[in-house]
Amino acid sequence: MSDIRDVARRAGVSVSTVSYAFSGKRPVSPGTYQRIMQAADELDYAPDAGARMLRAKRNQIVALSAPLRPGQNRASYADYFIEMASCEHARGYDSLLLTAENGVEDIRRVTRSNLADGVVLMDLVDDDIRAAQAASYGRPCVALGLPRQHTACACVDLDFDLMGRMAVEAMARAGRKRLLFLEDLEGEYRRGSGFRLILLRSLKTWACRLGMDLQLEPGPTGSDLAYTQQVLDIIHHGHIDGLIGQIRPSLLDTVVVRMRSDGMSIPDDVAVLSCAAGKVSHTLELQGISEMPLTPRSLCAKAADLLTQAVEEGASLAGRVLLERPRLIDRASISRQKQEAA
Numbered sequence: 001m002s003d004i005r006d007v008a009r010r011a012g013v014s015v016s017t018v019s020y021a022f023s024g025k026r027p028v029s030p031g032t033y034q035r036i037m038q039a040a041d042e043l044d045y046a047p048d049a050g051a052r053m054l055r056a057k058r059n060q061i062v063a064l065s066a067p068l069r070p071g072q073n074r075a076s077y078a079d080y081f082i083e084m085a086s087c088e089h090a091r092g093y094d095s096l097l098l099t100a101e102n103g104v105e106d107i108r109r110v111t112r113s114n115l116a117d118g119v120v121l122m123d124l125v126d127d128d129i130r131a132a133q134a135a136s137y138g139r140p141c142v143a144l145g146l147p148r149q150h151t152a153c154a155c156v157d158l159d160f161d162l163m164g165r166m167a168v169e170a171m172a173r174a175g176r177k178r179l180l181f182l183e184d185l186e187g188e189y190r191r192g193s194g195f196r197l198i199l200l201r202s203l204k205t206w207a208c209r210l211g212m213d214l215q216l217e218p219g220p221t222g223s224d225l226a227y228t229q230q231v232l233d234i235i236h237h238g239h240i241d242g243l244i245g246q247i248r249p250s251l252l253d254t255v256v257v258r259m260r261s262d263g264m265s266i267p268d269d270v271a272v273l274s275c276a277a278g279k280v281s282h283t284l285e286l287q288g289i290s291e292m293p294l295t296p297r298s299l300c301a302k303a304a305d306l307l308t309q310a311v312e313e314g315a316s317l318a319g320r321v322l323l324e325r326p327r328l329i330d331r332a333s334i335s336r337q338k339q340e341a342a
Contacts, residue, residue, distance in 0.1 A: 002043035010039035022113050033105060037112070037136070058311065062093045063116035065130055066123055067101040069191070075248075076294070079279060080122055080144065083296040087304035093117070103130045111139040118307045120144060121153070125192040131155075140310035140317050142303045145194045154310075154317035156303040156324075160195045160276065163292055163326040164202025167244050167275050168210060170290075170328065174271050174335035176242035178213045180234060182255075184246045184277075185219040196246070199276055203244065215240070219247060228255050232262060235270060242271045249274060249281035249291075256287050271334040280329065290333045292326045299324060 008015045013032060021036045039045075066081055085095040096116060098106040103121075107130065110116040119137055121130050124145030134141040135152035142154045171179055181203055183189065188196050200216075207214035215238060220227035232255070234240065245252045252274055259270065266272050266288075274284055274291035284291050302322055309315045 002045045004045070006043055007036060007039045007045050010043065011035040022109070037108060040112070058117045059115060060093050061096055061116050062088045062307065063096045063098055063107060063110050063119045064088075065098045065100075065103045065107055065119060065121050067103060068099040069101060069123075076278060077123065079294075079296045080300065083300040084120055084122065084144070084303070087300045088120075088307075091304055091308050093308075104133045104136075107133075107137055111137045117311045118142070120303060120307065124194045126194045126197050127192060128194070135318075140307055142307045142310075142317060144299060144303055146198065146321065146323070147194055150321070151319050154303075154306050154320040154322070156299055156306065156322045157195065158276070158295060158299065158326055159323040160198040160326075161202045162323075163275060164199050165206045166326060166328060167273055167292065168203060168206035168212065168214075170273065170334050171242040171244070171271055172210045172212065174242070174267065176212070176271050178215070178238060178240050179207060179242040179244060180215050180217060180231075180238065180240045182217050182231065182243065182245040182247045182252070183219050186221070188219075195276065199246070212242075220251065224251055224254055227251070228258050231255050232258055235259070235264075240270060242273075244273050244275055246275055246277050249277055249283045252277065252289065253283045253287055256289060267333050267335055273334055285331065288331045288333055290331045291329050293329065295324060295327070 004015055004018050008018045011018065013036065017032065018036055021033050064081065064084055066077065081097070088095050096110060098110070100106045107119055111119065116139060118139050119141040121128070121141065121143040124131065124143055124147050126148055128147040131143050131147040131153055132149040141152070142156060143150060144156055146155045146157045184196055204214060215234065217231060217234060256266065256272060259266065264270055272289050274281070274289055276292065276294055278294055279296065280293045281291060306317060306320070310317045
């Protein structure tokens with residue numbers, strides 16, 4: 001049976017460095033860490049004398065990898081984290097929050113030391129390295145999102161490709177031809193935010209297929225008043241008759257109020273729909289604006305169910321994908337006659 005000294009020899013490092021790599025008590029360079037973990041895998045080494053027996057036991061802890069990034073939507077971040085932690089608590093698990101942006105090393109540290117029974121990946125990007133490296137964690141892993149590489153983990157998300165199609169088709173049924181999409185913050189697209197890119201691609205694809213013009217307006221970078229005026233100028237000069245917004249509901253509310261104060265009728269002059277801007281919005285409900293909201297509660301519950309099944313029953317998660325159908329809450333802001341969801 002291999003011990004820590006064998007790992008140290010194979011990795012070409014000291015015994016104390018191997019100990020630090022597993023405990024996280026001191027920083028270890030990425031290259032050294034990789035060599036140590038590779039040696040541990042090859043030797044089937046567990047980091048303490050009782051760890052081989054502990055592999056069959058559970059600590060009732062789930063690691064939530066939710067990176068903290070500059071400029072991110074903290075409200076949405078909190079919604080998903082709180083819902084995920086609540087779902088795990090209801091199933092008898094505590095949550096351990098990991099906030100590193102890369103996250104892979106933190107996840108390996110808590111899984112290979114047998115601290116965490118499973119892993120949930122949150123706030124994913126299109127080419128998310130955490131999902132690509134899921135096979136190296138040695139614990140069940142569920143992603144709240146749909147990154148490109150997900151063969152070693154399960155994925156749970158809204159079907160944002162379908163959401164884009166539903167949005168454009170709803171506008172088409174209302175006879176709209178010139179659409180304006182109010183994007184989320186530009187930085188979210190630059191960093192490759194997964195669901196935002198999927199929705200944007202779908203909107204472009206279906207607008208093209210249905211012969212509709214689609215103009216894109218980046219999210220606000222200055223004051224809300226300046227942004228609102230810019231949007232109104234585009235609507236007037238571009239003869240826009242359909243508005244799809246992913247901006248935060250409070251800002252879309254400001255835009256809608258200005259549209260109406262300028263004499264525009266919703267939906268007679270311009271149809272308005274909010275997509276993936278947050279949970280069901282009381283603000284948009286008061287304004288009578290239709291929306292397709294995010295659904296953190298149901299998504300987190302499904303992710304928690306999958307992870308619990310994998311941890312407690314040994315169910316395989318590799319490559320599983322569960323996509324939830326978007327819900328169109330029609331408040332007659334697309335057409336006077338409410339539409340049935342396609």
